[in-house]
Amino acid sequence: MFGVTVRDHMMIAHSLRGEVFGPAQRLHGATYVVDATFRRAALDADGIVVDIGRAAEQLHAVLAGLTYRNLDEEAKLADINTSTERLAQVVADRLAARVHAGALGDTARELDGLVVTLHESHIAWASYERPL
Amino acid sequence: MFGVTVRDHMMIAHSLRGEVFGPAQRLHGATYVVDATFRRAALDADGIVVDIGRAAEQLHAVLAGLTYRNLDEEAKLADINTSTERLAQVVADRLAARVHAGALGDTARELDGLVVTLHESHIAWASYERPL
Amino acid sequence: MFGVTVRDHMMIAHSLRGEVFGPAQRLHGATYVVDATFRRAALDADGIVVDIGRAAEQLHAVLAGLTYRNLDEEAKLADINTSTERLAQVVADRLAARVHAGALGDTARELDGLVVTLHESHIAWASYERPL
Amino acid sequence: MFGVTVRDHMMIAHSLRGEVFGPAQRLHGATYVVDATFRRAALDADGIVVDIGRAAEQLHAVLAGLTYRNLDEEAKLADINTSTERLAQVVADRLAARVHAGALGDTARELDGLVVTLHESHIAWASYERPL
Amino acid sequence: MFGVTVRDHMMIAHSLRGEVFGPAQRLHGATYVVDATFRRAALDADGIVVDIGRAAEQLHAVLAGLTYRNLDEEAKLADINTSTERLAQVVADRLAARVHAGALGDTARELDGLVVTLHESHIAWASYERPL
Amino acid sequence: MFGVTVRDHMMIAHSLRGEVFGPAQRLHGATYVVDATFRRAALDADGIVVDIGRAAEQLHAVLAGLTYRNLDEEAKLADINTSTERLAQVVADRLAARVHAGALGDTARELDGLVVTLHESHIAWASYERPL
Numbered sequence A, B, C, D, E, F: 001m002f003g004v005t006v007r008d009h010m011m012i013a014h015s016l017r018g019e020v021f022g023p024a025q026r027l028h029g030a031t032y033v034v035d036a037t038f039r040r041a042a043l044d045a046d047g048i049v050v051d052i053g054r055a056a057e058q059l060h061a062v063l064a065g066l067t068y069r070n071l072d073e074e075a076k077l078a079d080i081n082t083s084t085e086r087l088a089q090v091v092a093d094r095l096a097a098r099v100h101a102g103a104l105g106d107t108a109r110e111l112d113g114l115v116v117t118l119h120e121s122h123i124a125w126a127s128y129e130r131p132l
Helices: A019-025 A052-064 A084-100 B019-025 B052-064 B084-100 B106-110 C019-025 C052-064 C084-100 C106-110 D019-025 D052-064 D084-100 E019-025 E052-064 E084-100 F019-025 F052-064 F084-100
Strands: A002-014 A028-040 A113-121 A124-131 B002-014 B028-040 B113-121 B124-131 C002-014 C028-040 C113-121 C124-131 D002-014 D028-040 D113-121 D124-131 E002-014 E028-040 E113-121 E124-131 F002-014 F028-040 F113-121 F124-131
Touching (some): A002 C113, A028 A052, A028 A084, A028 C113, A084 A124, A113 C002, A113 C028, B002 B052, B002 F002, B028 B052, B028 B084, B028 F113, B052 B084, B084 B106, B084 B113, B084 B124, B084 D002, B113 F002, C002 F084, C028 C052, C028 C084, C084 C106, C084 C113, C084 C124, D002 D052, D002 E002, D002 E113, D028 D052, D028 D084, D084 D113, D084 D124, D113 E002, D113 E028, E002 E052, E028 E052, E028 E084, E052 E084, E084 E124, E084 F002, F028 F084, F052 F084, F084 F113, F084 F124
Parallel strands (some): A028 C028, B028 F028, D028 E028
Antiparallel strands (some): A002 A028, A002 C028, A002 D124, A028 C002, A113 A124, A124 B002, B002 B028, B002 F028, B028 B113, B028 F002, B113 B124, B124 D002, C002 F124, C028 C113, C113 C124, C124 E002, D028 E002, E002 E028, E028 E113, F002 F028, F028 F113, F113 F124
């Protein structure tokens, strides 16, 4: 199995609902350093998993829809707690939709899976892995 | 599959038994930067894998039982070579016992697995993965 | 010259005032991974710059006064733009006040200087250096 | 499952063939920071996955056959695009051949798998995973 | 003293002239992860050292003139050995010329200095510091 | 001013004397990831600060005299507390002696200074800077 990973980041404000979150129930924020890994059993005719440049562009486009925002006011996120692990899923699902729509090219439709990891600090991170 | 990772560290002295270890048969030491990843197929009602704060506390508690010690003198480790990979297992098993005892809360009993990685330097690390 | 550095982090929401900040004028947030370096020409009688444990505690205490907050609503920060470089100065000045008040012990009053670095992402950070 | 990882690097020139590569079709170069992970279900009699020293030596030997070279002129690589993911496979296969030849000792023949990751920059890396 | 740092990278081929360079006399290559630090005694009216966005753009523009190239064929570099430390100087001088030309805005002309660091691997890097 | 840095590591056991050290008074250990920076105002005739290969060899040789040992039993360290900052000085002074003895070549005698940083964990490090 092959994998290619690109890294980017977003900077957001948010708060979390539920006693378990303690002080994180207050409005605060995070930089998420985001790694997106594209997985594939065999390389394409060019000898790659996916074009790294295009992969980076698509990840950047997904993060552009989240960064420099207060996620508490985003209509599409109104029903969820924007925990790090849930946001990893949001990013992965939006990237997957782009892959399915052909944004990474035709051969990228043969991708087997996707892993998105959000680093919230030097001591904590979360990931979500899904098939494509 | 979701994962949440927390990082901490311990600083220990030890020696290793067996010719394969060369100079590491002498009493020496290591800082192990320890990553513990909790894995779960679906998020709980709060939208998380596990509370990051509690996960960090439990990892810290496990490492508190090992750090600032000479592992050669620890009765519970007397029968094993405290190689990096074996210590990863020791940490993982102790964390797993805490999860099973409820230290991470009731919903954490639905965790699917645990990965513990010990970084012994910038050029070597070892990990152990187990189900929960 | 000797230096000792400890690392911690804070997670805050804020917005920045001024056209130069572009989309960062919106309410957003950041994780700041914070490095505080204590500098000293000669070691103390124990052979150290400062006790690492106490240094870490004092840095943590300073960051506890900022983390999990919306800095736009902090009275003490009302007059400034909370840019990364300005926040580095705020953290350094608060740490310096603690050093002067004896929080790191008597010998820490012989410290020569302090550098605080705030990492806002994997591709950008800022620092402030001052004498003590 | 246990894993042990060692890190080394190589510095090469190359060019890539195919429009998808854009400016990377020109002769350029890369430092690849290379991580090789050896995986095994159970530890050997010494309590290890593989001797870290020998693993590092073997990885270094494999990279010595590639580093400080223009890969466009390497006969053994003439038929492939030396993309990061393909080079990960080349390194993994050469390491696997060494394992099978006994270079890591007899017990290393019980290894279950191998993962090789090549970091081409702070924002992009690729990996290849194979059984042993 | 304040500092703001931005990180980017370039991927180049080159060879070095002189017996001291051993195998690096052959055509090979490198990824340089490049950190540019802008230093300033006092913040500007917006409370910043320099706009991080513009600083990143200018660093990217300088690196765009070097990346994906064989430096042995660059006319402007014909007279020098493109060692890591020399390239740090090249990048710093080109960045300084842009600052002086106003590319970072008028207030950036008050910058006191610039440090450029090129990381050639996880175990070696070089830097060049100059006034502005 | 130019600088070139090489990184290596050592793994030692030790204990520290003095109440300030708390649990670190017990025999424990550390991995120190060691960065040695050589500084120089102007490059030599080859366009370098120092040969990176030779610098790495000399740092390795210095660390070979410390690693895989219990520092409490080293005669040459009997009079000092082997705190991280003091060990940074020990490594720097031993490297400086080698530079003065010509181990880095004749032109390396024109080096202006040396900085040695010892990382004891992901959250703490210490450094010592001296002229050459």
